[in-house]
Amino acid sequence: MITSRDVARLAGVSQPTVSRALRGDQRVSEDTREKVRRAAEALSYVPSETGRSLSTRTTNRIGVVVTDLTNPFYPHLIGPLHDELERHGYRMMLFTERDETAVTSQRLLDRSIDGVVLATATVSSRLPEELQRRELPFVFLNREGGGQSGDAAVVDNELGGRLVAQELARLGHRDIACIGGPSETTTGRDREMGFRLGLSEAGIALPETSVRRGPFDFDTGYRALEELLEARPTAVFCGNDVIAIGAFNAARRLGVRIPEDLTLIGFDDIPMASWETFDLTTVHYDLAALAQTSARLLVERIESDGRAEARRTLFEPSLVLRSTHASPGR
Amino acid sequence: MITSRDVARLAGVSQPTVSRALRGDQRVSEDTREKVRRAAEALSYVPSETGRSLSTRTTNRIGVVVTDLTNPFYPHLIGPLHDELERHGYRMMLFTERDETAVTSQRLLDRSIDGVVLATATVSSRLPEELQRRELPFVFLNREGGGQSGDAAVVDNELGGRLVAQELARLGHRDIACIGGPSETTTGRDREMGFRLGLSEAGIALPETSVRRGPFDFDTGYRALEELLEARPTAVFCGNDVIAIGAFNAARRLGVRIPEDLTLIGFDDIPMASWETFDLTTVHYDLAALAQTSARLLVERIESDGRAEARRTLFEPSLVLRSTHASPGR
DNA sequence: AATGTTGTGGTAAGCGCTTTCTAGCTGTCC
DNA sequence: GGACAGCTAGAAAGCGCTTACCACAACATT
Numbered sequence: 001m002i003t004s005r006d007v008a009r010l011a012g013v014s015q016p017t018v019s020r021a022l023r024g025d026q027r028v029s030e031d032t033r034e035k036v037r038r039a040a041e042a043l044s045y046v047p048s049e050t051g052r053s054l055s056t057r058t059t060n061r062i063g064v065v066v067t068d069l070t071n072p073f074y075p076h077l078i079g080p081l082h083d084e085l086e087r088h089g090y091r092m093m094l095f096t097e098r099d100e101t102a103v104t105s106q107r108l109l110d111r112s113i114d115g116v117v118l119a120t121a122t123v124s125s126r127l128p129e130e131l132q133r134r135e136l137p138f139v140f141l142n143r144e145g146g147g148q149s150g151d152a153a154v155v156d157n158e159l160g161g162r163l164v165a166q167e168l169a170r171l172g173h174r175d176i177a178c179i180g181g182p183s184e185t186t187t188g189r190d191r192e193m194g195f196r197l198g199l200s201e202a203g204i205a206l207p208e209t210s211v212r213r214g215p216f217d218f219d220t221g222y223r224a225l226e227e228l229l230e231a232r233p234t235a236v237f238c239g240n241d242v243i244a245i246g247a248f249n250a251a252r253r254l255g256v257r258i259p260e261d262l263t264l265i266g267f268d269d270i271p272m273a274s275w276e277t278f279d280l281t282t283v284h285y286d287l288a289a290l291a292q293t294s295a296r297l298l299v300e301r302i303e304s305d306g307r308a309e310a311r312r313t314l315f316e317p318s319l320v321l322r323s324t325h326a327s328p329g330r
Numbered sequence: 331m332i333t334s335r336d337v338a339r340l341a342g343v344s345q346p347t348v349s350r351a352l353r354g355d356q357r358v359s360e361d362t363r364e365k366v367r368r369a370a371e372a373l374s375y376v377p378s379e380t381g382r383s384l385s386t387r388t389t390n391r392i393g394v395v396v397t398d399l400t401n402p403f404y405p406h407l408i409g410p411l412h413d414e415l416e417r418h419g420y421r422m423m424l425f426t427e428r429d430e431t432a433v434t435s436q437r438l439l440d441r442s443i444d445g446v447v448l449a450t451a452t453v454s455s456r457l458p459e460e461l462q463r464r465e466l467p468f469v470f471l472n473r474e475g476g477g478q479s480g481d482a483a484v485v486d487n488e489l490g491g492r493l494v495a496q497e498l499a500r501l502g503h504r505d506i507a508c509i510g511g512p513s514e515t516t517t518g519r520d521r522e523m524g525f526r527l528g529l530s531e532a533g534i535a536l537p538e539t540s541v542r543r544g545p546f547d548f549d550t551g552y553r554a555l556e557e558l559l560e561a562r563p564t565a566v567f568c569g570n571d572v573i574a575i576g577a578f579n580a581a582r583r584l585g586v587r588i589p590e591d592l593t594l595i596g597f598d599d600i601p602m603a604s605w606e607t608f609d610l611t612t613v614h615y616d617l618a619a620l621a622q623t624s625a626r627l628l629v630e631r632i633e634s635d636g637r638a639e640a641r642r643t644l645f646e647p648s649l650v651l652r653s654t655h656a657s658p659g660r
Numbered sequence: 661a662a663t664g665t666t667g668t669g670g671t672a673a674g675c676g677c678t679t680t681c682t683a684g685c686t687g688t689c690c
Numbered sequence: 691g692g693a694c695a696g697c698t699a700g701a702a703a704g705c706g707c708t709t710a711c712c713a714c715a716a717c718a719t720t
Contacts, residue, residue: 001706003706004706004707015706015707016707016709019706019707019709020709049707050705051705052707052708053707054705054707055707056707056708056709
C-alpha cells in the first residue's frame with residue numbers, strides 16, 4: 001500500500017509536506033506543491049481515509065437508519081439523500097433498525113460516522129436519546145422521535161390528513177375507514193390525527209372498528225382492506241401510498257371498483273402513485289426536497305459546533321386529485 | 331470521548347489489556363476480563379472503529395455501487411445484500427456510479443472499505459480493472475463487467491431470454507418486439523441475445539426496427555412502447571420488470587388491452603410483478619438469494635487471502651406464467 | 661546593523677486502537 | 691533449591707494521517 005511517506009520520498013520532501021501540499025495548504029510553495037502532485041500521480045497515491053479520520057476525528061460519513069429497505073417508499077428518500085450528502089462531501093452508510101438499539105447503536109456510536117439521519121424513528125425508540133447523550137448529531141427525516149427534539153425535516157402530516165378528511169366530506173362520504181401507519185410513529189399518528197380532526201369538524205365519526213393500522217407497507221393495505229369492507233365504507237384513507245396501493249390491489253382482487261365502489265386516498269405521492277394503473281389521489285409534498293433538507297440540516301449541525309437551536313423544517317402538503325376518488329353511491 | 335485508556339484507568343489495568351479483554355483474548359484472566367467489562371460498561375465505552383481500522387488495516391465495510399437508487403428494482407437487491415453483509419459482520423456503504431470512475435474510484439480506493447459489490451457495472455466500466463489493480467476485492471452482482479473476470483453472482487440471462495422466446499413462439503406470436511436494457515450491460519445484452527437466439531430457433535425474425543433499448547427504468551418502457559406499436563407487434567419482451575411495467579402503463583394510456591391486444595413479458599419477477607394490477611408474466615429467479623450469494627462470495631474472497639480462482643454462481647431462471655400473455659389475434 | 665516579518669517546510673507529537681516483545685509471578689520438576 | 695515452563699499483563703511500537711511548533715532563509719523596517 002502506498003502511503004504519503006512513499007510520495008514524500010519520491011518528491012524529496014517530508015511526509016507532512018505531502019499532506020499539506022495535496023490539501024492545498026497555503027504554506028507550501030507552488031513549486032513543491034507541483035512536485036508533490038506529480039509524485040502522487042506517479043504512484044497513483046490515494047490518501048487513507050482511515051488515517052485522516054483518526055487524526056481529524058471526523059469521517060465524512062453519515063449513517064442513515066431505515067427499517068425496511070425493500071419498501072418502495074424508501075428509495076425516493078434515500079436517492080436524493082445520498083446525492084445531497086455527496087454534494088456536501090459526505091458518504092452514506094445504510095443501517096436497518098430492525099435489530100433494535102442494541103447492535104445498531106453500537107455501530108452508530110463507534111465514531112465511524114459524523115452524524116445520523118433517522119428516517120425510521122419510532123416514538124419509543126431510545127436511539128435519539130442515546131445519540132444526544134453521545135453528542136452525535138442527528139436529524140429526523142420524515143418522522144420524528146419521541147420525547148427528544150432535534151433537527152427535523154418533516155411534512156405537515158396533520159394538515160395532510162385534514163385535507164383528505166375535508167375532501168371526503170365535500171364529496172359526501174359519511175362511511176369512512178382508515179388504514180393508518182404504525183401508531184408508534186409520528187407519521188402514522190399525525191396523519192391519522194389530522195384525518196380524525198378533519199372528519200369530526202365535518203361531523204363525521206370514525207369508529208375504531210373502521211380503523212386498521214400496521215407497517216407502512218403493501219401487505220398492511222392488502223390485508224386490511226378486506227376486513228374493513230365488511231362495514232361497507234365508501235372511502236378509505238391510507239397512511240401512505242404504499243398501503244394505498246396494497247389496498248388498491250386487494251380491491252382489484254375482490255372485484256371492488258375504484259372509485260365507483262370505493263374511494264381510495266393515499267399519502268406521499270411517490271412516483272408510482274401517478275402511474276396510469278393507479279392514478280392515485282393522494283397527498284403530495286416535495287419528497288426529494290424533504291430528503292435534501294434533512295441532509296442540509298444535518299451537515300450544518302455537524303459543521304457548526306455552536307450548539308444552535310434545533311431547527312424544524314415543515315413541508316406543506318397539498319391534495320392531488322387524480323382518479324381514485326368520487327362521490328359515494330354510484 | 332471515552333477511549334480504552336479511560337477504561338483502563340478505571341479498571342486499574344493497562345490500555346492494551348482493555349483491548350484484549352474486550353475482544354476475548356484468551357490471555358487475560360477471567361477476573362480482569364470481568365473487571366474491564368464492568369469498567370467499560372460503567373463508562374459506556376464503545377471502541378473506536380477508526381482506531382481499530384488503522385491498526386488492523388481492515389474496516390468491516392463494504393461498498394455497494396449502483397446507478398439509480400430510485401429504481402424500484404434495486405431495493406430488492408440492496409435489502410437482502412445489506413442483511414447478509416451484516417450477518418457476516420460488515421456494514422454497507424452506498425455509492426452511485428453516475429459520477430463515473432473519477433470521483434467514485436477515489437472514494438472506493440481510499441481504503442475505507444474492504445471490498446466492493448458492483449451491482450451496476452457497464453461493460454465499458456474501468457472500475458473492475460482499477461479495483462483489480464489495487465487488489466481491492468470485488469464481486470459482480472446481477473451484471474458482469476467487461477473484460478475483467480471476477481467473482482460473480484448472476485442469473486442465466488441468456489437462458490431467461492430464450493425461455494421467453496420459446497413461450498412466445500409456442501403461443502403463436504410472429505410479430506414480436508423487444509424493449510431491451512442498455513446494450514452496455516451484460517444483463518441487457520445477454521437477455522436480448524438469448525431472446526434472439528430463441529426466436530431464430532423458432533424461425534422468427536426480430537428486425538432491428540422492432541427493438542428499443544434504454545436504462546432499466548420505467549420511462550424506457552413507457553416511451554418505447556408507443557413507438558413500437560406502429561409496427562403492430564402482438565408481443566413485447568421487456569429487459570426487466572420495471573421496463574415492462576412502464577410499457578404496461580403506456581398500454582393503459584393508449585387503450586391497448588393486455589393481454590388481448592398485446593402480450594407483455596418482463597424479467598426479474600420483482601414483488602411488484604405479482605401485484606394484481608400487473609400480474610405480469612415474467613422470468614423468475616431468486617433475487618434475494620442472488621444478492622446473498624454475492625455477499626458471501628465477496629466476504630469469502632476478502633477473508634481468504636489465498637488468491638483463489640474466480641467463482642461464478644449462475645442462477646437458473648424459470649418462466650412464471652401469469653396473465654399478461656396470450657395467443658395473438660383475439 | 662539590529663530587529664522584525666514573512667514565507668516555507670521540517671520535527672515531533674498525537675489520534676485510538678492492535679500486536680509484539682518482554683517481564684513478573686506462580687508453580688513444578690528433577 | 692534452582693531452572694524452567696506457563697500464565698498474565700505491561701511497555702513500546704506502529705498503523706497513516708494532521709497539526710502545533712519551531713527553524714531557517716530572505717527580505718523589509720527603523
